[in-house]
Amino acid sequence: MVPVVAAASEVPRGRGSSPELKVLVGRDVSRAAISGRSLKIIDGEGWTHSCGDRVSVKATRDNRFALTLSARSLPGPLRIFSIDGAVSVDRGLFRGSIELINHAGRRMNVINLVELEDYLCGVVNAEIHSSWPIEAVKAQVVAARTYAFRRMLDSGSAYHLTATTEDQVYRGRSIEDNDAARAVRETAGRVMTYNGEPILAYYHACCGGATDSAADIKDRDLPYTASTTCRWCGDAPIYRWEFTIAARALARLIASSGRPVKQVDRVVPRRLTQSGRILELDIASPGKVVTITGEELRRIVGYQKIKSTRFVVARVGDSFRFRGTGHGHGIGACQWGMRRMAENGYSWQQILQHYYKDIAFSRLR
Ligand SMILES: [Zn+2]
Structure with a gap:
C-alpha cells in the first residue's frame, strides 16, 4: 500500500485530523x-x-x-x-x-464545513444501508471518501460538492449509526488512487449487468472506469424497471427542454455503448428528427422514471413503453453488486478492484 497521498497535505485541515470539506446543504435560499x-x-x-x-x-x-x-x-x-x-x-x-x-x-447558499471522516458517517445511510454486510459498507465508504476528496482537490467554487445525487447524498448527523461509524473508522483515511492520484470514484445504485466508462457516458477520460460485466446485481429489487408514457406527454416534455418537437411518432436508439447503454436516440415526427442523448432523456422525463439508459423502447398504442435494467448512470461501482460480492465473501478491496481498474489503495495523511 502507498502510505500517503501527497495532495492531502495541500487541503485545509479540520480541527481534528481529517481534511475539511465544504458541502452545499441549501442552495439559493432566502x-x-x-x-x-x-x-x-x-x-x-x-x-x-x-x-x-x-x-x-x-x-x-x-x-x-x-x-x-x-x-x-x-x-x-x-x-x-x-x-x-x-x-x-x-x-x-x-x-x-x-x-x-x-x-x-437576496439569496444565499448554505454550506456545511465538516471533517471528511465525519461527513462520511452522514453519507452511508443516505446512499446504501449500514445493515448491509460490513465489507460492502466499507467499500461504499472508501468510494465516497475518494470521490469527496477528489472533488475537494478539483473544486474551484465556494463549496466542494452538493448533498444530492448530483454528487453523493449526505444527510448529516441525523442518519449516523454505529455500523456506519465502524466502517468509516476501520477504513480511516483510505482512498483509491490511479497513477498515484485519488480517483473520481463514480458509483451508482445498480448497473443492470455491466458498467460503462466515464469516457462513454460523460465524455471524461477516466481509464479506471473501463466497462466491466457485473454478475452480482441480477437479483437486486431495482434490477428491472418499466415505465410507460403517453406520446403526447413525451412530446410536451421534450419540447419543454427547448427542442422543436410537437409530436413523437418513433423513438429510435442511434448509438450504444459496448454494454448496451443508449448514448443517443432519435425522436422522430413527420418530416423531422431530433437527436438527444440517453442521459438527457432521463433528465427531461425524470431520473426516477427512466432509471437508466440501458433500455428498449416500444410504441404501444398512443404510448411509449420503456423497459430497462439498472438504476443510475452506470459508471464505476454498482452498489447492489458490492452488496452481493460482500455476501459472497469478498473484501472491500476486492470489491473495489472489480469495479475500478488498475487502482491502488492509499491513506490520507
Ligand atoms: Zn451490477
Missing part, C-alpha cells in the same frame, strides 16, 4: 432557521456575535444578513458554530459549522 447550543457567528469582518440557541437569518442586499430575532444586520459571509460541534439548519443536523454565503442578491 432564509435559514439555525439552532444549536450557545451559537456563535463570525461575520465577514471577523467580529464574533453570541446568538443563544436559535437564530433565523435572512439574506439582504449588499452581502448583508439580517438576524430576524435580534434585528441585527451583519456583513457576510457568516460562519456559525455551536459549543458542542453540531448545528441544525432547518430540518438537518450537521457536524462542524455552517457558512452562509450571499448568492444572487
Whole structure:
C-alpha cells in the first residue's frame, strides 16, 4: 500500500485530523432557521456575535444578513458554530459549522464545513444501508471518501460538492449509526488512487449487468472506469424497471427542454455503448428528427422514471413503453453488486478492484 497521498497535505485541515470539506446543504435560499447550543457567528469582518440557541437569518442586499430575532444586520459571509460541534439548519443536523454565503442578491447558499471522516458517517445511510454486510459498507465508504476528496482537490467554487445525487447524498448527523461509524473508522483515511492520484470514484445504485466508462457516458477520460460485466446485481429489487408514457406527454416534455418537437411518432436508439447503454436516440415526427442523448432523456422525463439508459423502447398504442435494467448512470461501482460480492465473501478491496481498474489503495495523511 502507498502510505500517503501527497495532495492531502495541500487541503485545509479540520480541527481534528481529517481534511475539511465544504458541502452545499441549501442552495439559493432566502432564509435559514439555525439552532444549536450557545451559537456563535463570525461575520465577514471577523467580529464574533453570541446568538443563544436559535437564530433565523435572512439574506439582504449588499452581502448583508439580517438576524430576524435580534434585528441585527451583519456583513457576510457568516460562519456559525455551536459549543458542542453540531448545528441544525432547518430540518438537518450537521457536524462542524455552517457558512452562509450571499448568492444572487437576496439569496444565499448554505454550506456545511465538516471533517471528511465525519461527513462520511452522514453519507452511508443516505446512499446504501449500514445493515448491509460490513465489507460492502466499507467499500461504499472508501468510494465516497475518494470521490469527496477528489472533488475537494478539483473544486474551484465556494463549496466542494452538493448533498444530492448530483454528487453523493449526505444527510448529516441525523442518519449516523454505529455500523456506519465502524466502517468509516476501520477504513480511516483510505482512498483509491490511479497513477498515484485519488480517483473520481463514480458509483451508482445498480448497473443492470455491466458498467460503462466515464469516457462513454460523460465524455471524461477516466481509464479506471473501463466497462466491466457485473454478475452480482441480477437479483437486486431495482434490477428491472418499466415505465410507460403517453406520446403526447413525451412530446410536451421534450419540447419543454427547448427542442422543436410537437409530436413523437418513433423513438429510435442511434448509438450504444459496448454494454448496451443508449448514448443517443432519435425522436422522430413527420418530416423531422431530433437527436438527444440517453442521459438527457432521463433528465427531461425524470431520473426516477427512466432509471437508466440501458433500455428498449416500444410504441404501444398512443404510448411509449420503456423497459430497462439498472438504476443510475452506470459508471464505476454498482452498489447492489458490492452488496452481493460482500455476501459472497469478498473484501472491500476486492470489491473495489472489480469495479475500478488498475487502482491502488492509499491513506490520507
Ligand atoms: Zn451490477
